[in-house]
Structure formats: C-alpha cells, structure tokens
Amino acid sequence: MSTIQRNPVREILFFVLSLVLFCSASDTIRQGGSLKDGDTLVSNGDKFELGFFSPGNSSLRYVGIWYRNISEITVVWVANRDAPISGKNGFLTIGNDGNLEIFDGNNSKSIWLSNALVSSNNKTARINDDGNLVLSEEETESTLWESFDHPTDTFLPGMEVEASSKRGENWAFRSWKSRNDPSPGNYSMGIDPRGSPQIVIWHGSERRWRSGHWNNQIFAGVPNMSSNIIYGFKLLLINGTAYFTYNPVDSSDKLRFRIEWTGIEEQLRWDEENDKWGVMQSQPDKANECELYNRCGKFGVCSSWETPICRCMDRFEPANLGEWRRGNWSGGCVRKTLLKCERNSTGKEEDIEDDGFVVMKLVKLPDFADLVSQGSVVNCKDECLKNCSCTAYADAGGIGCLIWTGSLLDVQHFKKGGNTLNVRLAHSDLGGNSKKSYALIITVSVVGAILLGLFAWLLWRYKLKFKVLPNPSAVSWLRSSEVLPSDAGKSKEYSTDLSGSVDVVTEQVNGPELALFSFNFVANSTDNFSEENKLGQGGFGPVYKGNLPGGQEIAVKRLSRKSGQGLEEFKNEIILIAKLQHRNLVRLLGCCIQGEEKMLLYEYMPNKSLDFFLFDTEKQALLDWKKRFNIIEGIARGLLYLHRDSRLRIIHRDLKASNILLDEEMNPKISDFGMARIFGGNQNELNTNRVVGTYGYMSPEYAMEGLFSVKSDVYSFGVLLLEILSGQRNTNLRNSQYSSLIGYAWHLWNEGKAIELLDPSIAETCSQDEVLRCIQVAVLCVQDSPVQRPTMPSVVLMLESENATLPLPIQPTFTSMRAILDTELLSEGIDHASVNDITVTMVDGR
Numbered sequence: 001m002s003t004i005q006r007n008p009v010r011e012i013l014f015f016v017l018s019l020v021l022f023c024s025a026s027d028t029i030r031q032g033g034s035l036k037d038g039d040t041l042v043s044n045g046d047k048f049e050l051g052f053f054s055p056g057n058s059s060l061r062y063v064g065i066w067y068r069n070i071s072e073i074t075v076v077w078v079a080n081r082d083a084p085i086s087g088k089n090g091f092l093t094i095g096n097d098g099n100l101e102i103f104d105g106n107n108s109k110s111i112w113l114s115n116a117l118v119s120s121n122n123k124t125a126r127i128n129d130d131g132n133l134v135l136s137e138e139e140t141e142s143t144l145w146e147s148f149d150h151p152t153d154t155f156l157p158g159m160e161v162e163a164s165s166k167r168g169e170n171w172a173f174r175s176w177k178s179r180n181d182p183s184p185g186n187y188s189m190g191i192d193p194r195g196s197p198q199i200v201i202w203h204g205s206e207r208r209w210r211s212g213h214w215n216n217q218i219f220a221g222v223p224n225m226s227s228n229i230i231y232g233f234k235l236l237l238i239n240g241t242a243y244f245t246y247n248p249v250d251s252s253d254k255l256r257f258r259i260e261w262t263g264i265e266e267q268l269r270w271d272e273e274n275d276k277w278g279v280m281q282s283q284p285d286k287a288n289e290c291e292l293y294n295r296c297g298k299f300g301v302c303s304s305w306e307t308p309i310c311r312c313m314d315r316f317e318p319a320n321l322g323e324w325r326r327g328n329w330s331g332g333c334v335r336k337t338l339l340k341c342e343r344n345s346t347g348k349e350e351d352i353e354d355d356g357f358v359v360m361k362l363v364k365l366p367d368f369a370d371l372v373s374q375g376s377v378v379n380c381k382d383e384c385l386k387n388c389s390c391t392a393y394a395d396a397g398g399i400g401c402l403i404w405t406g407s408l409l410d411v412q413h414f415k416k417g418g419n420t421l422n423v424r425l426a427h428s429d430l431g432g433n434s435k436k437s438y439a440l441i442i443t444v445s446v447v448g449a450i451l452l453g454l455f456a457w458l459l460w461r462y463k464l465k466f467k468v469l470p471n472p473s474a475v476s477w478l479r480s481s482e483v484l485p486s487d488a489g490k491s492k493e494y495s496t497d498l499s500g501s502v503d504v505v506t507e508q509v510n511g512p513e514l515a516l517f518s519f520n521f522v523a524n525s526t527d528n529f530s531e532e533n534k535l536g537q538g539g540f541g542p543v544y545k546g547n548l549p550g551g552q553e554i555a556v557k558r559l560s561r562k563s564g565q566g567l568e569e570f571k572n573e574i575i576l577i578a579k580l581q582h583r584n585l586v587r588l589l590g591c592c593i594q595g596e597e598k599m600l601l602y603e604y605m606p607n608k609s610l611d612f613f614l615f616d617t618e619k620q621a622l623l624d625w626k627k628r629f630n631i632i633e634g635i636a637r638g639l640l641y642l643h644r645d646s647r648l649r650i651i652h653r654d655l656k657a658s659n660i661l662l663d664e665e666m667n668p669k670i671s672d673f674g675m676a677r678i679f680g681g682n683q684n685e686l687n688t689n690r691v692v693g694t695y696g697y698m699s700p701e702y703a704m705e706g707l708f709s710v711k712s713d714v715y716s717f718g719v720l721l722l723e724i725l726s727g728q729r730n731t732n733l734r735n736s737q738y739s740s741l742i743g744y745a746w747h748l749w750n751e752g753k754a755i756e757l758l759d760p761s762i763a764e765t766c767s768q769d770e771v772l773r774c775i776q777v778a779v780l781c782v783q784d785s786p787v788q789r790p791t792m793p794s795v796v797l798m799l800e801s802e803n804a805t806l807p808l809p810i811q812p813t814f815t816s817m818r819a820i821l822d823t824e825l826l827s828e829g830i831d832h833a834s835v836n837d838i839t840v841t842m843v844d845g846r
C-alpha cells in the first residue's frame with residue numbers, strides 16, 4: 001500500500017488557502033501554464049487528484065495521481081518514478097514543443113518528458129475522472145498522450161492493456177522498488193497472448209505466476225474467479241488489436257489491480273464503511289505454494305491439498321529421484337517411454353502401435369499453448385497426433401483446441417474448475433489393460449445387441465396384438481406406447497352429475513379424465529359466447545370466460561381455424577395434451593367437439609396474461625423483482641417440462657408474453673402449448689410451410705426457413721426474458737437507436753452495462769446478481785445459431801445456480817446490428833465462446 005504521510009494541519013491549511021486563492025480547483029493546465037509543487041489538479045467529478053507527493057517516509061518529490069476523496073492517500077500513477085526531485089521547487093508544465101515536462105526547479109533541469117510526437121502549440125493536459133491524465137490539442141481535443149498508455153503499477157478500470165500476438169508479451173505494469181520508492185522494482189505484471197491471453201507476473205524475466213488462459217469469461221487458472229466476473233473483465237477488439245479492460249458494474253466502486261513491490265498482485269476495493277482498502281484477491285496466494293510458477297517442474301502436477309504437493313503426471317517419473325525425494329522438484333519428471341516420433345524405428349512391435357493419451361481432469365492447463373482452432377471444428381486429438389512434437393492437447397471451452405509442443409509446465413490440480421488435459425503417451429505406457437478393456441467393450445456390445453434384438457421382437461409382437469391406431473404413420477412410437485394399451489376405440493360415455501340439467505359427457509382414457517362437453521353446455525356457461533364474457537382473442541380463436549354450474553370459472557377457447565386433422569386424430573391429440581400436467585402449464589379441463597365446432601376448456605386465470613402487466617406503465621410496478629424472477633423460473637420450468645420431462649416432446653412454437661397466464665398469486669402458466677401439434681404438423685424438427693408463431697419471438701431459422709426445434713422455443717424464451725427484465729416489447733423499443741430489444745440488450749451486455757436494461761420501476765427491488773444472470777441467459781438464448789443456444793435444462797440450471805459460470809454469448813446478427821468481432825477475433829487467435837463446455841452442461845432430453 002502506498003501511503004503518504006501528510007501533515008493534516010498543513011493539508012487543511014493548504015485546502016483553505018487553495019479555496020481562497022483559486023476558488024475552485026482546476027483539472028487542466030494549458031500550454032504556458034504550470035503546476036507548482038503544492039498545487040494540484042482535481043478531476044471534474046472530484047475523483048482523482050494530480051500533484052507532487054513524497055511516498056512514505058521518503059522526502060523525495062514525485063508527480064503522481066491519487067484518489068481525491070479517500071482518507072488513505074493512494075497513488076495510482078507516478079510520472080518521474082526514476083527521476084525524483086529533491087526539493088520542493090519542482091513544477092510540471094507543457095513545454096515549448098507541446099510535451100508534458102517536469103523540471104526540478106533549482107537549475108531548470110528537465111527531469112521527465114511525456115515524449116509524445118507533438119507539433120503545434122496550444123496543448124492542454126487534463127486529469128480525467130477515471131484517473132487518466134490526457135494531453136490533447138486544445139482545439140480538437142484529439143489525444144496525443146495519456147497516462148493510461150504509460151501505467152506504472154496500477155491497473156485502473158477503463159485502462160486498456162494490449163493483448164495481441166503481434167506484440168507478444170506485454171509487461172504493462174512494473175512494481176515499485178519498495179514501499180517508499182516508486183522507481184521500477186523487480187516485478188512486472190502483464191499479458192502473454194500466446195494460445196489465449198493470460199495475465200503473468202514476472203520476477204525479472206522469470207515467470208512467477210500466471211492466471212491461466214482467458215476463456216472469454218474468466219482466467220481458467222484462477223478457479224475462484226467466477227465470482228469476480230461481475231467486475232467486468234473483458235477482451236476488447238479495437239481496430240484488429242485486442243485489449244484487456246475491466247469496468248465495475250457499479251461505476252462508483254473504487255477498484256484497482258496493483259502489482260505490489262513484494263511481487264503480489266492484489267485486487268483491491270475501497271471499503272467506504274471501514275475507510276480502508278479491502279483485498280478481494282491476491283496472487284500468487286501466499287497460502288498456496290502451487291500458485292508459484294512451475295512449482296513441480298516439467299510434467300509435474302501440483303495439488304495444494306496433498307503431501308507432498310508435487311507428483312509426476314501419470315506414467316511419468318522424476319527426472320532425478322534423489323532430488324525429488326528431498327523435495328527439490330525443480331528437475332521435474334520425464335516420460336518412461338519415448339513417443340513414437342522420438343524413437344528411432346527399430347522395427348520392433350512397440351514401434352507399430354500409435355501413441356495414445358491419458359486424461360487429466362480439473363487442471364490448470366500448461367503454459368505455452370498454441371491455439372490450433374476455435375470451437376470444435378477440428379478434431380483436436382488428430383491435430384495433436386499429426387504433429388510429431390505435440391505432447392498434449394485440450395479442447396478447452398471458450399477457447400478452442402490448444403496443443404502443446406515440448407515440456408508441460410506449471411500444471412496445477414484443482415478441486416473444482418480448470419480444464420481437461422490430454423497428455424500424449426507412448427502406446428506401451430498406456431498400460432496393459434487396453435486389451436482387457438477392448439474385450440470388455442466387445443462383450444458389452446454383444447450382450448447389448450442381443451438384448452436390443454429381444455426387446456425389438458417383443459415390441460413387434462406387442463404391436464401386432466394391439467393394431468388399433470387410426471393412422472399409425474402419424475404417431476410417434478412414444479405416443480403409440482402410451483395410447484396402445486388403452487381401449488381407445490371403445491370410449492365410455494356417460495352423464496355425470498356435475499349438474500342435473502346440463503348434459504356432460506366424459507370420456508375416460510387411461511387415467512386422467514378429459515371431459516367432453518356438449519356445445520349447449522358451453523354456450524350456456526359463456527352466456528352464449530357474449531361479448532361481455534370475451535376475455536380476448538388468441539392466436540387460434542376467441543377466448544371466453546365461462547361459469548360452471550358449481551361456480552367454478554373456466555376459460556373457453558373457441559378454435560376458429562381448421563385443424564387439418566381428422567376428428568379422431570384431433571381427439572387423440574387433445575387427450576394427449578390434457579395429460580400434460582405441470583404447475584406452470586395451464587390445465588386443459590376438457591373440450592367440446594360438435595360438428596365443425598371445436599372448443600378447448602381451460603382453468604380460468606384471474607390475473608390475465610403477462611403482457612397485460614408487463615407493458616403497462618402503471619401496472620408494471622406491481623410485478624416487483626421477486627415476482628418477475630418467479631415468473632421467469634416458472635416459465636423455464638414449464639418449458640423444460642414440455643421439452644423434456646413430459647412424455648410427449650412438445651415444442652410450443654408460440655411462446656410470448658400473452659401466452660403466459662397468471663394465477664391469483666402471480667404464478668405463471670404457459671398456455672396454448674400443443675396448438676402447434678394440432679395445427680402445425682409433427683413434433684420433430686422439419687421444414688414446414690405453415691409457420692405458427694409471432695413476429696418478434698421467432699428464431700431466425702424458424703422465421704426464415706421454417707425450421708423449428710426445441711431451440712426455437714429457447715429463442716422465444718430469451719426474447720420473453722428480455723421483455724420481462726426490461727418491461728419493453730421486443731418489437732417496440734423506447735430507445736429507438738436499436739431496432740430490437742435483442743440488439744439493445746446485447747449492446748448493453750457487451751459494454752458491461754447490462755444492468756441498464758432493467759425496467760426502472762423494479763430497480764429498487766432487484767437483486768443485481770440475479771438480474772445480470774438472467775440477462776446473460778437471455779442473451780445466450782437469442783444467439784443466431786440454434787446449436788449455440790442452451791437447452792432448457794441448462795437454462796433452468798443457469799437461472800437457479802448462483803455460482804454457475806455462464807458461457808459467453810456470441811453477438812446476434814439477425815437483429816440489424818453489425819458483427820464487429822467475429823472474423824478478426826478468429827484470425828487474431830483469440831478465443832471465442834463455445835457453448836459446448838459449460839459448467840452446467842446437461843444432456844439434451846432424450
């Protein structure tokens with residue numbers, strides 16, 4: 001911590017004096033003007049201050065920048081760090097050539113120069129509110145030089161640190177020499193872009209610590225970092241060059257990274273309450289020896305919880321057993337058998353067998369990786385086998401295919417997090433059990449095949465016996481297995497005593513009841529479909545409120561469209577849909593089929609639909625954050641049930657706010673599911689010319705090509721999520737700069753300002769973590785490519801697990817926004833989000 005002991009009395013005096021003399025502190029010096037020792041520049045928002053200071057107990061004077069309004073003077077930048085001034089006569093000015101310059105005062109010797117290429121006159125230097133000192137043209141304000149480009153030991157929010165392979169290792173930050181001496185010390189911190197960028201701390205030119213590769217969300221070698229994602233680290237691409245930057249979500253947070261003179265990098269946050277800096281994390285962690293670079297040598301693995309902490313990788317042995325046993329692990333390990341390429345062929349049997357791999361899970365991937373390809377386009381294993389010098393590969397989520405050539409250095413074993421590394425071994429090192437496992441595989445497959453055959457035969461027998469389906473070709477095996485045992489042909493019909501006067505017919509089909517109502521009964525209950533009873537006009541016809549004789553209220557949907565199905569088929573479909581029962585689905589109580597007239601009877605939802613509240617400026621405040629989150633979770637669970645857990649695989653195809661009904665307690669219930677089955681054809685992905693859906697909620701592939709799948713529902717869910725969060729319609733955005741909510745949301749998310757999307761009326765009730773998580777899930781759901789969108793099981797997991805690391809979305813281009821990243825990022829060799837490797841990966845239902 002750089003603390004400057006200042007005399008409080010002098011401070012106050014100076015403060016009063018400066019008030020009297022200068023009235024208000026300025027944030028600029030102009031060409032010709034100067035800043036004397038004792039004067040300071042103060043940024044516009046009163047956040048940073050620039051002036052002369054003496055660090056600690058030193059009496060030397062330096063020009064620096066520190067936080068303006070905190071009790072502990074904290075210097076974030078020093079100009080003349082290796083050329084201190086010994087007296088108090090120094091001054092800072094803009095010299096004749098337009099550069100910032102510091103003079104020591106006694107003999108007008110220049111001791112520091114900003115060294116910018118400047119030409120004309122009239123320059124100004126301003127201290128900005130982010131702590132950046134900027135030298136610019138007075139007229140045009142074009143930046144000529146800025147202190148953010150010449151940092152000392154502190155990485156401030158908004159600072160951009162280059163991370164490109166063209167530049168190579170970028171030792172951006174250099175520690176102080178000691179607590180009291182800002183001159184360049186032994187440690188540097190910066191970025192090594194190789195493979196995928198990582199933060200490295202060097203001691204001299206030796207590596208001391210590294211963060212592990214950036215995977216588009218976190219540095220994969222810092223397993224606890226997921227919780228810090230909120231501080232907004234990201235890789236920016238500016239004119240084809242990548243930069244690391246970070247911005248706290250709350251811009252009033254005072255946050256900084258610093259490489260201490262002791263070689264420890266600390267992330268600090270100003271704690272207003274306790275009036276001191278809190279350390280959020282520090283690396284390398286003193287308590288964890290494994291964090292020290294390459295603690296266990298080449299091909300060694302460090303596990304902090306084991307004793308000894310070092311061991312060799314599987315099938316490797318210590319290079320020097322004596323030293324290793326003594327706890328000197330620096331020699332590392334060597335392989336027992338050379339790889340095929342390394343051996344000189346002798347024609348022996350072992351030379352014929354190919355190398356293989358041993359899998360290591362939960363590790364910090366070794367240093368010095370090469371990125372072969374992003375995503376899973378290539379077969380990473382083949383890439384490694386192709387290259388004789390390849391010693392390991394990893395198909396790392398969010399990065400791509402990484403391969404290593406040469407020794408594997410600095411591998412650490414984690415309890416959670418990390419990546420999976422595949423280490424190349426000679427065939428004979430893979431162990432003698434490979435033949436046994438082959439035998440096992442063969443046995444299992446043979447037995448499996450026999451069982452499968454038996455099962456198929458039984459199924460076939462069974463099917464023959466119950467050959468009763470009206471149109472078997474249109475029915476999937478799932479349905480048939482469900483319907484077959486029932487006596488679908490012979491439905492029982494009888495009057496119930498629901499009411500004496502009205503005839504109600506109930507058909508019993510294998511378990512749950514589906515009531516078949518007569519037309520007269522429904523007409524009576526809805527007052528002859530009167531306008532007063534009309535609740536609304538749905539996609540498939542008007543909806544009426546009905547009152548059953550017992551007092552129960554129902555909603556009646558009078559289907560106006562022809563279903564294109566035969567009556568029996570339609571009935572079967574309704575029966576199946578009626579069996580879908582879930583807390584978050586509207587319950588189908590019965591139906592009425594009489595001649596051309598087809599009606600569906602649902603439970604009645606007193607609070608109408610979500611759009612009724614969400615898009616109404618007065619009512620939207622009724623849905624506070626807790627309710628909204630509950631609604632989001634409910635919809636997700638309902639959809640998950642439709643997609644996976646129900647016995648039918650239902651794709652909704654028309655998910656939207658008006659199809660989410662709300663019960664008394666504002667619990668969401670999805671309605672109109674199964675309509676697509678009745679009206680839209682089959683349930684698997686296919687090319688359909690009949691597009692059911694609503695503009696604004698339709699996924700690109702569905703809207704343009706008529707292709708639908710569970711992932712098109714996921715897209716609609718994403719849109720709905722954005723609407724719930726923002727209280728705005730996707731297609732009717734108040735902020736007119738963006739054509740849709742999707743583009744707007746992506747923009748905000750990408751800028752690290754996602755929280756601004758939130759409906760202002762709930763800003764107070766919300767949990768920021770939950771909101772941010774929801775926004776990220778939403779943006780993931782509306783990605784262009786169905787493959788990249790998560791499935792509903794992962795969506796539910798992501799929404800519900802507080803500590804899940806979410807994958808990074810790719811910008812949706814279907815919305816009218818232009819893609820700025822992709823191609824350049826790819827060619828630059830920096831990673832790209834991949835959804836294949838999420839901490840919450842789940843197998844798609846069935």
Ligand SMILES: *[C@@H]1O[C@H](CO)[C@@H](O)[C@H](O)[C@H]1NC(C)=O
Nearest residue numbers: 056057058059060178179180
């Ligand atoms: C400053 O303090 C350090 C210990 O913190 C001490 O070693 C050093 O001698 C002091 N220097 C001066 C000039 O007082």
Ligand SMILES: *[C@@H]1O[C@H](CO)[C@@H](O)[C@H](O)[C@H]1NC(C)=O
Nearest residue numbers: 045046047068069070071272
């Ligand atoms: C300065 O700090 C005090 C308390 O430490 C606070 O009340 C005040 O608002 C701060 N001023 C600015 C401009 O941040």
Ligand SMILES: *[C@@H]1O[C@H](CO)[C@@H](O)[C@H](O)[C@H]1NC(C)=O
Nearest residue numbers: 085086087088089104105106
């Ligand atoms: C400048 O003058 C002051 C006193 O006038 C003296 O203490 C200081 O050492 C001098 N600095 C240099 C660099 O000569």
Ligand SMILES: *[C@@H]1O[C@H](CO)[C@@H](O)[C@H](O)[C@H]1NC(C)=O
Nearest residue numbers: 031119120121122123138139
């Ligand atoms: C500098 O500013 C002065 C007045 O502010 C103006 O007259 C002069 O032309 C400017 N010089 C240049 C080179 O822009």
Ligand SMILES: *[C@@H]1O[C@H](CO)[C@@H](O)[C@H](O)[C@H]1NC(C)=O
Nearest residue numbers: 177178185186187261262263
């Ligand atoms: C920096 O390195 C020098 C020489 O290697 C050494 O004498 C000094 O103690 C080191 N300082 C720190 C803070 O490690």
Ligand SMILES: *[C@@H]1O[C@H](CO)[C@@H](O)[C@H](O)[C@H]1NC(C)=O
Nearest residue numbers: 223224225280281282285288
């Ligand atoms: C990481 O988190 C675990 C539990 O969440 C904690 O025990 C451990 O100390 C943390 N490690 C670091 C380096 O912060």
Ligand SMILES: *[C@@H]1O[C@H](CO)[C@@H](O)[C@H](O)[C@H]1NC(C)=O
Nearest residue numbers: 142143236237238239240241
């Ligand atoms: C990007 O490059 C172009 C031309 O090379 C230049 O005009 C533009 O100012 C650059 N933009 C940024 C943000 O550096």
Ligand SMILES: *[C@@H]1O[C@H](CO)[C@@H](O)[C@H](O)[C@H]1NC(C)=O
Nearest residue numbers: 319320323328329330331332
């Ligand atoms: C550790 O072992 C290596 C050889 O593996 C040797 O060169 C080195 O001197 C040893 N270091 C110590 C401190 O014994």
Ligand SMILES: *[C@@H]1O[C@H](CO)[C@@H](O)[C@H](O)[C@H]1NC(C)=O
Nearest residue numbers: 338339341342343344345346
């Ligand atoms: C393989 O042969 C080359 C020369 O042909 C020799 O330099 C090398 O040491 C040999 N390697 C082994 C493992 O025998």
Ligand SMILES: *[C@@H]1O[C@H](CO)[C@@H](O)[C@H](O)[C@H]1NC(C)=O
Nearest residue numbers: 370386387388389390403405
């Ligand atoms: C093996 O991979 C390394 C690193 O990617 C590369 O430099 C080298 O050219 C490759 N060698 C072959 C034979 O492909």
